[in-house]
Each structure stands twice: as C-alpha cells, then as structure tokens.
Amino acid sequence: xxxxxxxxxxxxxxxxxxxxxxxxxxxxxxxxxxxxxxxxxxxxxxxxxxxxxxxxxxxxxxxxxxxxxxxxxxxxxxxxxxxxxxxxxxxxxxxxxxxxxxxxxxxxxxxxxxxxxxxxxxxxxxxxxxxxxxxxxxxxxxxxxxxxxxxxxxxxxxxxxxxxxxxxxxxxxxxxxxxxxxxxxxxxxxxxxxxxxxxxxxxxxxxxxxxxxxxxxxxxxxxxxxxxxxxxxxxxxxxxxxxxxxxxxxxxxxxxxxxxxxxxxxxxxxxxxxxxxxxxxxxxxxxxxxxxxxxxxxxxxxxxxxxxxxxxxxxxxxxxxxxxxxxxxxxxxxxxxxxxxxxxxxxxxxxxxxxxxxxxxxxxxxxxxxxxxxxxx
Numbered sequence: 001x002x003x004x005x006x007x008x009x010x011x012x013x014x015x016x017x018x019x020x021x022x023x024x025x026x027x028x029x030x031x032x033x034x035x036x037x038x039x040x041x042x043x044x045x046x047x048x049x050x051x052x053x054x055x056x057x058x059x060x061x062x063x064x065x066x067x068x069x070x071x072x073x074x075x076x077x078x079x080x081x082x083x084x085x086x087x088x089x090x091x092x093x094x095x096x097x098x099x100x101x102x103x104x105x106x107x108x109x110x111x112x113x114x115x116x117x118x119x120x121x122x123x124x125x126x127x128x129x130x131x132x133x134x135x136x137x138x139x140x141x142x143x144x145x146x147x148x149x150x151x152x153x154x155x156x157x158x159x160x161x162x163x164x165x166x167x168x169x170x171x172x173x174x175x176x177x178x179x180x181x182x183x184x185x186x187x188x189x190x191x192x193x194x195x196x197x198x199x200x201x202x203x204x205x206x207x208x209x210x211x212x213x214x215x216x217x218x219x220x221x222x223x224x225x226x227x228x229x230x231x232x233x234x235x236x237x238x239x240x241x242x243x244x245x246x247x248x249x250x251x252x253x254x255x256x257x258x259x260x261x262x263x264x265x266x267x268x269x270x271x272x273x274x275x276x277x278x279x280x281x282x283x284x285x286x287x288x289x290x291x292x293x294x295x296x297x298x299x300x301x302x303x304x305x306x307x308x309x310x311x312x313x314x315x316x317x318x319x320x321x322x323x324x325x326x327x328x329x330x331x332x333x334x335x336x337x338x339x340x341x342x343x344x345x346x347x348x349x350x351x352x353x354x355x356x357x358x359x360x361x362x363x364x365x366x367x368x369x370x371x372x373x374x375x376x377x
Contacts, residue, residue, distance in 0.1 A: 011176075018039050024037050039052075040052045066196065101132055113135065150263055170193065201247070233373075267280055278371040292305065304335065307340045322351050326356065343355060
C-alpha cells in the first residue's frame with residue numbers, strides 16, 4: 001500500500017488532543033451552532049473519551065460545566081470491551097495506513113465498506129490475519145460509533161427520567177470537525193454527547209464502613225433500589241449496571257445511573273406501556289435482580305436483604321419444590337438468618353415444608369413486586 005501523507009497540521013496526528021486547558025470547537029447538531037469548550041479534566045477512557053469541560057459561551061440550556069463523551073477511536077478499549085478482542089495502541093503510522101486503505105477502497109469501489117455485510121453474513125468469519133489492518137481499525141471505529149448512537153437513542157427515550165434526576169440531563173449530540181473533506185465519518189469528524197456534570201463520586205469509589213458509614217450505605221442502597229424500580233417504567237434496559245455506573249450526587253447522595261452505551265431500547269421502540277415494561281423479564285433482571293446483586297457483592301452496601309414473605313416462598317415452592325426453596329433461604333448469610341428467620345422444627349425435613357420462616361413483625365417483600373406508577377412531577 002502506498003504511504004498516505006497526512007498534513008502535519010491534521011487534527012488526527014496532534015499530540016495530547018485533550019490535555020487540560022485545550023480548547024475544542026464543537027458543533028451542536030440539533031441547532032447547527034458552534035460551542036467553544038475548554039478541557040478541565042480527562043477521565044480514564046473506556047468505550048469513549050470522557051471529559052469535564054468548561055463551556056466558554058454558556059447559554060440558557062447548557063451549563064457552565066458539562067461532561068463531553070467523544071467516540072474517538074484513538075482512545076479507549078471498545079474493541080476489548082465489546083468485541084472481546086485485544087486492542088492495539090494507536091500510532092501516527094497506523095492512522096496514515098488507515099486513512100490510505102479506506103481512501104483507496106472508496107476510490108476503487110465508489111463507496112465505503114458495508115460493515116453490515118460482515119456482521120450479517122452467513123459465511124464463516126474471516127480470520128483476523130486475513131482482514132487488512134485498516135479494515136480492523138474501521139471495525140473498531142464502528143464499535144465506537146454504535147455505542148455512541150445507542151446512548152444517544154437511549155437518552156431520547158429517557159427525557160422524563162432526566163427531568164426526575166434518575167439519569168444525567170442530555171444537552172445534545174455534538175461533533176468535532178477533523179477534515180475539510182467528506183471522505184467517511186471515521187475521518188471527517190468525531191461524534192460526541194454533551195451531558196450534565198454531576199458533582200459527587202461513584203459508588204465504586206466508596207467502601208462501606210470506611211469511606212461511608214454502614215447506616216449511610218444502607219440509606220444509599222434503599223435509594224438505589226427505588227431508582228431501579230423507577231427506571232423500570234421507561235422500557236430502556238441499561239445492561240451494564242455496576243457500582244462505577246452509579247453516581248451519588250453531592251451532598252444528597254441521590255443516585256444517578258450513567259453510561260447508557262449498552263442500552264437495549266426495544267421495549268421503548270415498541271411504545272410499550274409502563275405496566276408492560278414492568279412485566280418485562282429483561283427489565284426486571286436489569287433494574288431489580290442485578291441491582292440487588294451488586295449491592296450485596298464484595299463488602300456489601302446492603303448486607304441485610306429484606307426477606308421474601310413466607311406466603312411468597314410457599315407459592316414459589318409449588319413450582320420449584322420445597323428442597324430448592326429451603327436451599328435458597330439457607331444460603332443467606334448467618335447475620336440474615338439470625339436477624340430475620342427462625343427454624344420451624346415442626347417441619348420434619350427439607351422436602352416437606354418451609355424449614356426457615358420469617359420471624360413475626362419483620363418487614364417482608366413479595367418475590368415479584370407489583371406494578372407501582374411513578375409519582376407526578
């Protein structure tokens with residue numbers, strides 16, 4: 001392949017493009033207006049570049065400080081995280097080879113490669129070494145692009161959740177121009193999302209009993225469980241719930257679920273009702289079971305789980321059998337068993353009835369929480 005010459009002034013080969021103090025010119029897509037921002041901080045890249053920036057010409061709908069998420073293929077680990085393949089470091093030579101290969105393909109074929117053919121083909125996938133490096137880089141860009149588009153669509157269905165503070169406010173899609181030519185989106189510009197900056201820390205940065213008291217950790221846990229029940233109404237599954245994706249607003253410690261790049265919007269696209277969303281198995285898994293799991297993992301935020309009522313356990317046993325139900329209850333921590341349960345010695349064995357019953361006057365919950373409408377704002 002002939003070496004493609006990138007002009008030394010090309011934004012693609014600038015060093016430290018997002019260093020602190022760097023000014024960026026953004027185009028706000030929805031209004032076709034320019035916004036100047038200055039980088040305050042760059043967070044460790046994951047599936048996008050995440051920046052805290054100062055808005056140098058703040059308007060009535062965009063605050064003075066915002067978060068800017070950029071789908072910049074030069075950074076991050078989208079290839080590892082979403083494709084399960086090792087990433088390679090970006091270099092100026094790799095950029096030149098990528099742009100040369102893509103431009104040559106377009107010149108020969110008259111159009112850019114159709115990546116959907118590779119995804120949807122029934123043929124055996126090509127071996128990695130058979131795919132040109134520039135094409136691998138294009139697939140890497142496409143992963144970033146899909147995550148960006150997915151998160152943008154998720155926020156379009158979460159407008160009410162933004163108003164209620166359940167998720168960050170979304171101010172719009174932006175672009176950074178990278179070339180005066182119109183070759184391919186991977187070369188022409190970098191897509192981005194502008195959203196609310198939430199002062200505070202993620203739950204992953206705090207350790208209960210050390211950075212936050214056990215009582216405060218339990219209070220936060222109850223707020224997170226409530227947040228999950230509220231988000232379940234909207235029909236958008238998050239699919240990546242973990243402690244580092246839950247921000248705690250300072251100073252209230254109200255939780256906010258961030259990073260919707262893996263969201264599943266199928267229920268929202270079908271315009272399902274809140275009741276239908278509530279009954280969705282995927283949404284229950286996401287916003288109830290997964291949340292309860294992360295709250296009890298490691299050094300738990302919510303070590304003493306509210307027990308399921310005896311009546312619900314008896315109903316479960318009709319389908320699963322007494323042995324399974326008794327095993328589930330017995331798997332609770334010793335602290336939970338001592339605090340919430342008593343051993344019913346009138347039940348002869350694990351196959352004959354409920355061995356572990358909830359003590360009188362202990363608060364319980366149903367195994368399947370009934371639908372609860374959101375309160376009016």
